Amino acid sequence: MKILVTGANGFVGKNLIAELKNRGISEIFEFTRKDNLALLDEYLRECNFVFHLAGVNRSQDEDEFMDGNFSFTKTLLELLKKHGNLAPVLMTSSIQAELNNTYGKSKKAGEELLFAYSKKMGVRTLVYRLPNLFGKWCRPNYNSAVATFCYNIARNIEIQIHDPNKEIILCYINDAIAEFIRALECKETRDGAFCYVPVTNKIKLGVLAEKLYAFSKNRDSLVMPSLENAFDRALYGTYLSYLEEDNLSYKLKKNMDNRGWLAEFIKSDSMGQIFISKTKPGITRGNHWHHTKVEKFLVIQGEAVIKFRKVGNEEVLKYKVSGENPEVVDIPVGFTHSIENTGDEDVITIFWASEIFNPNKPDTFYLEV
Structure with missing residues (x-):
């Protein structure tokens, strides 16, 4: 064709x-x-x-x-x-x-x-x-509020909103293109004489700006706004496409001590938190338990043993893991647990916790395995 x-x-x-x-x-x-x-x-x-x-x-x-x-x-x-x-x-x-x-x-x-x-x-x-289209490659400061807002916010330039309660109808470019492909295949969506893209989103300008500002703050707070619906995922992807080419990365804060280091990576109010750590040979981390918080451990470099003991019991469970054979270990509530580097090289571990760490309510209790 x-x-x-x-x-x-x-x-x-x-x-x-x-x-x-x-x-x-x-x-x-x-x-x-x-x-x-x-x-x-x-x-x-x-x-x-x-x-x-x-x-x-x-x-x-x-x-x-x-x-x-x-x-x-x-x-x-x-x-x-x-x-x-x-x-x-x-x-x-x-x-x-x-x-x-x-x-x-x-x-x-x-x-x-x-x-x-x-x-x-x-x-x-x-x-x-x-309606108003948005997505990657749209020209900012032209005729798209989304493109202009994304471009400016990504560069810390103030945006102008005369009426934050004004509602606009937005259509994601990928949804429009998907409809055009259906039209090419004689499967278009019609309403009388006209065709239309079946997926659109109505949003107030003020709410749109709030979402984009939340995306921009992610690098400092590490908190990811909710991306549970397709519109928010499309909006977030669009926002990232307007970052300056020399500003596509950001550094994490490393908390260092004699054991190695640990850094927070991503936080989410609905999905918890992800950490990454480096642990030196012979070093043990953990020896604590949680009432409500659950975790997942994934060693991606080195060799380690993860130990468990149910609070009040004496039996110790052991799981040997290594970066050569990725294996996720679930950390249930009510079990004190630890991870020990048993190899000759640094162990790198990805940790996921079901909630963001709250120093005022840490739900973390020291107890040797």
């Missing part, structure tokens, strides 16, 4: 082309506003499907809206007619096509042009009135 993508270097175009290539589609005709119309003419002679993503959504000159959203669409359809090419055409419009502004009028004019073309030529057409 030969696929034409107009607006190929735009936000949607880049994401769509990347996914088409992921799916093994190699004949992709990429057209941008910098290209000559002769190239478009050539592409429209051969293509089997058209993703018409090109358009103007911000300009100082209002005439550019009609030129980019109506006139260019007209040229594209005329070239298809010229070549007798009945390839399906998918066009991205906007929810603003319902509004009485210059941009909205230009998008609606483009829609009506495509509908008329479809009726006259008997061609399958798909018009998507998209």
